[in-house]
Structure formats: C-alpha cells, structure tokens
Amino acid sequence: MEDNFWDEKTDAAGVIYLAKNRGALTTQLQRGLIAQWFGQYQRTENISDQFEVFELVKKAAFNNAEFESENIENSDSSYSLKSWNMIVGCCKVVEPFLQKTIEESLSELVRKESGVVSNTFYTDYWYEETGIPFPQIETEKFETSDSEDQTDSLSYGLDLEFDEINSTITAYFTNLSGSGEDLQSLDMTAFTFDDSTTSEVTFTGERDSVKIAVPATVEYVRFGSGSTDIEEIRLGRFPVMFLLAQLRSSNVEDRRIAASLLSYHTDNPDLQLALKDALNAETDVQTKANLLSTLGAFTAGATGTEIQFMQEVNSDYIEIQIAALEALSNYKEDENVPGVIQQKMERTSSDEVFKVAKTSFLEVADLPRKISATRRMIRIDTAGSRSLSLLKEIISTDTTTQSQQIAEELISFEFPYSTRIGALNLLLEHVEDGDYWGNKIVELSSDFDPRIRLKVLEGSNYLSETDAENIIGAVLLSEFDLRVLMSGEEL
Known part of the structure; x- marks a missing residue:
C-alpha cells in the first residue's frame, strides 16, 4: 500500500500489509511473518496487552529467526509499531539473563496456552524463572534527539x-x-x-x-x-596567484577547490575575466559548477550579467543547473529572471534542483507571481508535495484568500496523506474564522482517512465553547474510530 492510513492490522488475518510510507519493507515483511505465525496460537482480550508484551514476544521470535531489523517509520504513532520500535531499543539494554530466558522460553510458552491469553501469563513466568521484574518500557528512555546522539x-x-x-x-x-x-x-x-x-x-x-x-x-x-x-x-582565503595556478592543475580535485576558493576574492573585480576564460576551457562538470557559483558571487546581480546564468539553467548537468539557479537569486530587478526560474521549477524531475529553484524564485518573484506559480504547480505535481512546499512559503504574507483556496485544493482526497495533512496544518495555523472551521469540521467528518478526521477537530479551538460542544458532539455520533472518539471527547 502507498499509505498505512493509520490502521492497526490484525495478526493471523491471512494477509501481511506493507506500507511504502513506513520504509524498511523487508523488516515489515519479516515482522508480518512472525505476527502471522504467533497469531495462529494466541490473541489478546485487551489490545493494550498486545502492545505492551506481545510485541516483545514477536521481537524475541524475530531475533530467533536471525532477522536483522531496520527502522520502520511511524509518523502516525500507530500504537503497535510504536511499541515495536521501543522494544528494538529496549532489547539492546535489557538484562541479558532476562532476554535469554524470554527467547529460550518462547517456543514452549506459545504452545502451552492458546486462544485468549493475558500478558501476565508471560511476565509471571519470566519473573519466576529469573527473579527480574518485567521492565516498564518508557518512550523517553529510548527516543533520543539527534542533538543527544551527536x-x-x-x-x-x-x-x-x-x-x-x-x-x-x-x-x-x-x-x-x-x-x-x-x-x-x-x-x-x-x-x-x-x-x-x-x-x-x-x-x-x-x-x-x-x-x-x-x-x-x-x-x-x-x-x-x-x-x-x-x-x-x-x-x-588563499593567495590569488596560488588559486589561478591551481586552476591549471591536471588534478581535478585541485581545480574544484580553487574554483570555489576564488569566491573569497570578490573585492578584486579584475578576476571576472579569468573566471570566464576558465569556464570556457573547463571540462569537469563540478569544477565548472564551482566556477559558475564563484562568478555569481562576483556579479552579485549586476544588470547585464544574468544572460550566462539564464542559459546555464538548461545545462544537461544538475550541478551546473544548481549553480546557475543560485546565482539568479541575486537578480531581483530583472523581470525575465522569475519566468526562467519558474519554468525550471515546473519542468525539472530532480527534487534537489526544484528545491534550489524554489528558493531562488521566492527571492526574485512578487507575491502575485508566487501565487500563480503555486496554482500552476498543482496541475503539474500530481503528488502535491511541491505545491505544498511553495504554499508554506507564501501563505503567511498573502492578505487575500487565494492561498487559503490553494490549501483547500490540496486537502482533496486525490492527493496523498502527507500533502493533505500538510495543507490542513497550514489552514489551522493561518485561518482563525470560527464559521469556517465549524463548516470544515462537519465537511471532513466523513473523510475516509481517520487521521484527517482527527486533525480537523483542532479547528474547534476557533469556535465558541457552545458551538464546539454542539458540532463535535454531532460529528462524533457517526464516528467509528476509537482514537478519534477519544480525542473528540477530550476536546
């Protein structure tokens, strides 16, 4: 499947579901195989038991099968997968004796009981065998930020x-x-x-x-x-005479370095001629891209110097395209530059080129052109991710309702969840009209995706207490997802 749709799939249902948006497809498949095997023997009466202990049992079986685990993405915080990911971290630090006992007893315990089994059946046995209480798995213990790891x-x-x-x-x-x-x-x-x-x-x-x-x-x-x-x-900053000599080196890496370091000498405008000569003679793509970037630092948006960069935007090489697009961000007064960059945004298949083109376009285009480009992008970008990335940059400065209308389009079901939820988040951040959110909550209460139905309830923050109570109460009457119901009741 393209998306897991926030669904908790049942073990031993005869089907293993893999979601592209979670990555690690091999690990998903192996975890599913273990779940199918385990589910043939036992199931839980309380779903929280499955998340607390049975995911650990599945991980122990996973280890016994000598599968190697990759990280499974869980952007929606699905409960079972959240427990699985915590256990992957847990089992590296849990008491070795307890871990060994869990893995060695697994085959016997799975076959000893069948049908509905409580989690205490396992935890009591492990405690009797080891004298070690079953550990409480705390999210904070195993989820560390990048700053802590580095x-x-x-x-x-x-x-x-x-x-x-x-x-x-x-x-x-x-x-x-x-x-x-x-x-x-x-x-x-x-x-x-x-x-x-x-x-x-x-x-x-x-x-x-x-x-x-x-x-x-x-x-x-x-x-x-x-x-x-x-x-x-x-x-x-290195001496100019060194860098110019280095540009003539037969060593490609030397030339690449020299081409970049010449950008420290923009106080010497006479170097522009040497840079252009080097550009015409250079055959290495990365060196040429570095020279183009350095030339852009020298010209700094000066009128009449944009032609070369506009031509190089259509180079066959991504490195050169990026260097040219970055240089064009300095040409804020040239009326032709925004159109050239917009055309590149619309036509490129490279996400890296699009990102650079978008940054430069936002620097040189006025607001009406930015809005127009975003509307056009929706017709070109079937996933909506590029349109959404543009919309994020302009919605805060748009005093009209045009950005809001674009966000409305991106919420429609034809786009993937990542685009829809992103657009909905933008509306929640920038639209404060109570009447709008009253209607929107009702409208999206019938959406097929429970994550959207849950998220739109946050719009009740813009309603009066009475209106929020009445509207949420009405939409929850037809709601069937327990997670949405619980969140709605809390609101």
Missing part, C-alpha cells in the same frame, strides 16, 4: 598568506567547533613547475599560526589529511 565534532578554519620575498607561507588556524586542546596535524604539499615537496603542519588551540618555508618557485599548495582529517578543515 557530539560537537572537531572543525578548524584555515586561511593562508604568502610572503613572496621570504618564500614563506603563514597558515592561520581558527577553531570552529570541538575541543582545541589536542595537537592536530595536516600534510602540506608545495607544487612547483616540475616538482613537489611535502611537509607536516602542526597546530592546536583556539587560534594558531604556522610559518612554513616553501620553494621560491612555488605555484600553489595542497593540504591533505595528517593526524587530522582534511574533511574537518574549512578552507578559507
């Missing part, structure tokens, strides 16, 4: 100065993140016309500078990993 990684900035008279380079290191206490090192290779020499450069602390002797005929230098990974170094 430590502040090491990063340094590097700028370079060249003393031509004394044939020395001074490297300036600035700590950007992470601890600056440890000694760091990089390898630096100095290139001359026909030779190269490599030396070690060491640095430490919040700020450090290192003077390095180089050959008098040095053309450019290249830094590489030493004890410190070069990926942890953000290259900054």
Whole structure:
C-alpha cells in the first residue's frame, strides 16, 4: 500500500500489509511473518496487552529467526509499531539473563496456552524463572534527539598568506567547533613547475599560526589529511596567484577547490575575466559548477550579467543547473529572471534542483507571481508535495484568500496523506474564522482517512465553547474510530 492510513492490522488475518510510507519493507515483511505465525496460537482480550508484551514476544521470535531489523517509520504513532520500535531499543539494554530466558522460553510458552491469553501469563513466568521484574518500557528512555546522539565534532578554519620575498607561507588556524586542546596535524604539499615537496603542519588551540618555508618557485599548495582529517578543515582565503595556478592543475580535485576558493576574492573585480576564460576551457562538470557559483558571487546581480546564468539553467548537468539557479537569486530587478526560474521549477524531475529553484524564485518573484506559480504547480505535481512546499512559503504574507483556496485544493482526497495533512496544518495555523472551521469540521467528518478526521477537530479551538460542544458532539455520533472518539471527547 502507498499509505498505512493509520490502521492497526490484525495478526493471523491471512494477509501481511506493507506500507511504502513506513520504509524498511523487508523488516515489515519479516515482522508480518512472525505476527502471522504467533497469531495462529494466541490473541489478546485487551489490545493494550498486545502492545505492551506481545510485541516483545514477536521481537524475541524475530531475533530467533536471525532477522536483522531496520527502522520502520511511524509518523502516525500507530500504537503497535510504536511499541515495536521501543522494544528494538529496549532489547539492546535489557538484562541479558532476562532476554535469554524470554527467547529460550518462547517456543514452549506459545504452545502451552492458546486462544485468549493475558500478558501476565508471560511476565509471571519470566519473573519466576529469573527473579527480574518485567521492565516498564518508557518512550523517553529510548527516543533520543539527534542533538543527544551527536557530539560537537572537531572543525578548524584555515586561511593562508604568502610572503613572496621570504618564500614563506603563514597558515592561520581558527577553531570552529570541538575541543582545541589536542595537537592536530595536516600534510602540506608545495607544487612547483616540475616538482613537489611535502611537509607536516602542526597546530592546536583556539587560534594558531604556522610559518612554513616553501620553494621560491612555488605555484600553489595542497593540504591533505595528517593526524587530522582534511574533511574537518574549512578552507578559507588563499593567495590569488596560488588559486589561478591551481586552476591549471591536471588534478581535478585541485581545480574544484580553487574554483570555489576564488569566491573569497570578490573585492578584486579584475578576476571576472579569468573566471570566464576558465569556464570556457573547463571540462569537469563540478569544477565548472564551482566556477559558475564563484562568478555569481562576483556579479552579485549586476544588470547585464544574468544572460550566462539564464542559459546555464538548461545545462544537461544538475550541478551546473544548481549553480546557475543560485546565482539568479541575486537578480531581483530583472523581470525575465522569475519566468526562467519558474519554468525550471515546473519542468525539472530532480527534487534537489526544484528545491534550489524554489528558493531562488521566492527571492526574485512578487507575491502575485508566487501565487500563480503555486496554482500552476498543482496541475503539474500530481503528488502535491511541491505545491505544498511553495504554499508554506507564501501563505503567511498573502492578505487575500487565494492561498487559503490553494490549501483547500490540496486537502482533496486525490492527493496523498502527507500533502493533505500538510495543507490542513497550514489552514489551522493561518485561518482563525470560527464559521469556517465549524463548516470544515462537519465537511471532513466523513473523510475516509481517520487521521484527517482527527486533525480537523483542532479547528474547534476557533469556535465558541457552545458551538464546539454542539458540532463535535454531532460529528462524533457517526464516528467509528476509537482514537478519534477519544480525542473528540477530550476536546
């Protein structure tokens, strides 16, 4: 299925349901196979028992089958899957003795009882065997934020100065993140016309500078990993003469770096001619894209310089298209630029290109054009996701009702749930008319998707207490989903 529609599927019903919007299709299938096998023997009287213990039993069987679990997405917080995902984290830290007992006793216990079985049948047995109380699975214990999982990684900035008279380079290191206490090192290779020499450069602390002797005929230098990974170094301002020589290197990576670093020298407008010459001669796609980005930093939206970027938008290469689109974001006064970018938004099949084009379009287009582009996108984008992403950017500044009308279109059943719920959220955030929400709650109370029926109830916040009570009470009379009923009663 494209979507799980917030449905809790019954075990042993003879069918295994896989939902594309949850990903990890192999794990979904394997979990479903275990559920079919387990459901042939036992079922629960209370559905909460299934979520608390029987998901653990299924996970134990999953482990015994030596299946490898991938993360199953659960954006709708379906109860059984929420328990499953918590148990996946739980079983890595649960008492090893208890875990072993659970897995070894599973086959016997499943066959010992049949029909309706209470969760205490399992938990009491495990307690008697181990003396360890069955753990309470707490969501907070196993759901950690990205910020908790990631430590502040090491990063340094590097700028370079060249003393031509004394044939020395001074490297300036600035700590950007992470601890600056440890000694760091990089390898630096100095290139001359026909030779190269490599030396070690060491640095430490919040700020450090290192003077390095180089050959008098040095053309450019290249830094590489030493004890410190070069990926942890953000290259900054390097001497222009080095970068221009580096652009002529036979090493593609050297040319790519030089093309980017020249953007630090926009105070030297004479470099534009050298950049254009390099663009015409370059054959590597990424280097050409980097040169185009740097040229865009130099032209900065100046009248008459937009033609090259408008042409490169239609390049055969995504990297070049992106560089051109980013540069066009500076041309706010050119009346032709918004149309070129809009056309690219409508025609590209690349989500990455669309995202960049959208950002640039929002910079250069006026509000009427933005609204018009969003309406056109609905006819082109059958999933509605691109239309919705545009609508999110303009609805807060639209003083007319046009954005509201577009959101109404995106709620219609022809679009997938992710688009519909996104549009409904926008309406809940930006429309505060009580009469509107009274009608909308009634209208969507018959929607086929219980998630939509549940979400629209939040519109009651804009109703008077009496109206909210009457309208919600009326729509709940025909409601059959327990989750919607419970939420409606709480409101």
